Amino acid sequence: MMPDNFDFHLNEFLNNWGSPTQMVRPDEGLLHRLADKVPANLIRYWRELGFSVFKDGLMLLCNPVDWKPVVDEWLEGTELKTLDDFIPIMRGAFGDFALFGIKHGFTANLFAVEGAVMGDREFPKYSREISISGSIGSWDPDSFDNHHYKNANFKKAFKKLGALQPNEIYGFVPMLPMGGVRDLENLQKVDAFAHLSMLRQVTGELRQIMSYADIYKN
Numbered sequence: 001m002m003p004d005n006f007d008f009h010l011n012e013f014l015n016n017w018g019s020p021t022q023m024v025r026p027d028e029g030l031l032h033r034l035a036d037k038v039p040a041n042l043i044r045y046w047r048e049l050g051f052s053v054f055k056d057g058l059m060l061l062c063n064p065v066d067w068k069p070v071v072d073e074w075l076e077g078t079e080l081k082t083l084d085d086f087i088p089i090m091r092g093a094f095g096d097f098a099l100f101g102i103k104h105g106f107t108a109n110l111f112a113v114e115g116a117v118m119g120d121r122e123f124p125k126y127s128r129e130i131s132i133s134g135s136i137g138s139w140d141p142d143s144f145d146n147h148h149y150k151n152a153n154f155k156k157a158f159k160k161l162g163a164l165q166p167n168e169i170y171g172f173v174p175m176l177p178m179g180g181v182r183d184l185e186n187l188q189k190v191d192a193f194a195h196l197s198m199l200r201q202v203t204g205e206l207r208q209i210m211s212y213a214d215i216y217k218n
Contacts, residue, residue, distance in 0.1 A: 009137030057164025
């Protein structure tokens with residue numbers, strides 16, 4: 001049965017994000033193939049919202065089949081890889097991902113530009129259905145605007161470069177690990193798949209934040 005809070009969290013999402021600026025309808029054959037792997041309410045969210053672009057590229061709801069190879073490349077060798085089988089649920093404009101574990105319901109984040117992953121090794125207290133609904137209902141556009149990039153946040157990038165397509169992100173060129181600088185002048189629209197793969201290859205060992213104490217580790 002579908003959790004009673006489905007409509008509540010869907011409405012919370014729509015209140016936060018509004019209608020898609022680019023609607024991408026899911027293929028029913030794909031949803032059918034995923035139905036025995038993910039919570040039933042996630043299939044319904046995809047039917048309602050699609051794999052769509054919101055707020056001109058500030059956030060994309062991910063087609064997990066398309067984006068999982070990208071995430072797997074980043075998670076290889078990390079503790080997160082041992083905890084669950086993660087799929088990407090959403091992608092931000094700079095290549096950050098919200099992740100969901102389809103076996104146990106772990107949630108985590110990948111911050112590609114920062115070369116970091118963040119998760120929790122404590123086993124989830126709630127069902128997969130509750131976990132995914134809570135995540136979707138809690139996403140806030142303001143937290144996606146990369147204010148910590150100062151001169152290269154989404155609003156400034158959008159004004160300079162325009163809206164993003166589903167396969168695009170804003171990327172620093174040259175990449176930060178190769179001497180790039182976090183500045184609006186160094187941002188370009190880039191193919192997300194190619195850029196994130198190259199970024200992983202030059203990033204080296206990821207910072208893994210799995211507990212509060214990890215925040216203060218060098």
